[in-house]
Amino acid sequence: MLRFFIGRLAVLIPTFLGVSLIAFSFIRMLPGDPVMLLSGERVMAPERHAQIMHDLGFDRPMYVQYFDYLGKVLHGDLGTSIVTKRPVLGEFLTLFPATLELSFCAIMLAVCLGVPAGIFAAVKRGTWFDQSVMGVALIGYSMPIFWWGLLLIIFFSGYLGWTPVSGRISLMYFFKPVTGFMLIDSLLSGQKGAFASAVSYLILPTIVLATIPLAVIARQTRSAMLEVLGEDYVRTARSKGLKPLRVVGVHALRNAMIPVITTIGLQIGVLLAGAILTETIFSWPGIGKWMVDSVFKRDYAVVQGGLLLIAGVIMLVNLIVDVLYGFINPRIRH
């Protein structure tokens, strides 16, 4: 198992170097002067330009600049935001819990609804239930989530007035962030109604972000279950006289879960891409909105650092999924 883990880790190193090279080249590929772009100044004297160029190291050969950049990245220095003048890593760490909280709720919703829906659809293959679940799943899979978010806002926030439109918690509540996760912090604060407020702000973004993973997980669970239900060992289990619940719940489900877990892991990338749109619609202060805002504000230091950090998170999650996959499916390990 350790060998398998080290093997997977070794493959990540060239990918990380490639990702860092892309993040490094990004600033240099942008139209315009990188010194102006990174300093955020529009007009400057030639002496000042030369000084900043020297400070940023742009007067050195490209490969020296790259290794210098890589060294800084490995020491946690991802540059400073042009707009807020704060370190990029610090901003990322402040905002990341918001995205993590939203993504966690979304994936929980997707798994809790998608897996049972897929199982029942497979067991009841061909019935109206199966067809409705698959129909709804296909609609979810085809959904432009930015529009879906707006529709939910129109109905639940505008028409019914049940949920708030943007932010993470009502302005009535104020407390110092401890964990960065609003659900936990609101409970820790001990303020009455704070937790309920945090939940009400979380509902719509969670539904929107969960839509596509939910559809994908339901479809994948159904097809994995159908494949497994046709296997000889399931027939043997049935012919032994085991109860249908035990056959489906134990014999079939355990094996069907292997591809489903991979699918769930792969949805993390989808969630982070979805977070860009969901956070923009609901003004959710996470890294998705941070990246979009930075692109528009031309805060390229943030875009550069954010690219690397987000890719790093995805690579890490993929590694964990790979290792988990090797753990539950010994055939992969060997």
Place this chain on the structure above:
Amino acid sequence: MSTVTVKTGQPSALAEFWHYFSRNKGAVIGLVVFVIILVVAVFAPVFAPHTPNEQNRQVLLAVPAWMEGGSISFPLGTDAVGRDILSRLIYGARFSLFIGVVVVTLSVVCGVLIGLVAGYFRGKVDTAIMRLMDIILAFPSLLLALVLVAVLGPGLTNAMIAISLVNQPHFVRLTRASVITEREKEYVIASRVAGAGTFRLMFKTILPNCLGPLIVQATLAFSAAILDAAALGFLGMGAQPPTPEWGTMLAESREFISRAWWVVTFPGLAILITVLAINLMGDGLRDALDPKLKRS
């Protein structure tokens, strides 16, 4: 002299394909809807009651025809500057289908070529190509597309290039996997022994046998391209106003969300219906082209 037609009993490839495809009712519905959208897009000037950018200043944010105060000359109402929403949606279909075609063509051509090279030659070339694809896949596709558009400059052409680039690793991986399976099969070895050159082996012997999964992936990429382009348009990085692209229309209408639901609802519905139709077709294509499913 009379001619005698002999029926071989073997259905043509097309007839066989249709037999499996038409068994999936959803796929047939998807195909019909897609053909309707295609016809409407091609003959947009015939179907659209107005031109897409014609502003009717006296009817700003007019309600749809079936609501009280609605007018039949603006069946789905008008937007904030008095443009007919139905006409803009009809012209918008052209953009969405065009985006799909361009993105799929670009990513299929590049992806298949690179995948063929990786799968056929293996070794260091393969490793280098696959690591490069891993790098592209390490980024969320929409984020990479967004950043690429920031580099290239906002606009429809650049959005299409960016989406193609983030889409093509899927084709590379799929082609490579199929080529690796096929290249060891006896018919390829026989062809090689008979003296076929590298190009002939790659393009005429192996590639046609890898097409099934590629066609299915191309269908999915078509719908994904429409969604991604609309998302970029919505974020202000795709087609620029006043282009009647559906995502851009949604972005323009966001501020009227509380008082004019129709300006937000219909462009999104158009995206959903188009993408759904294509995905339904994709499911049917998979049923028809996957030999494993055919047997069951």
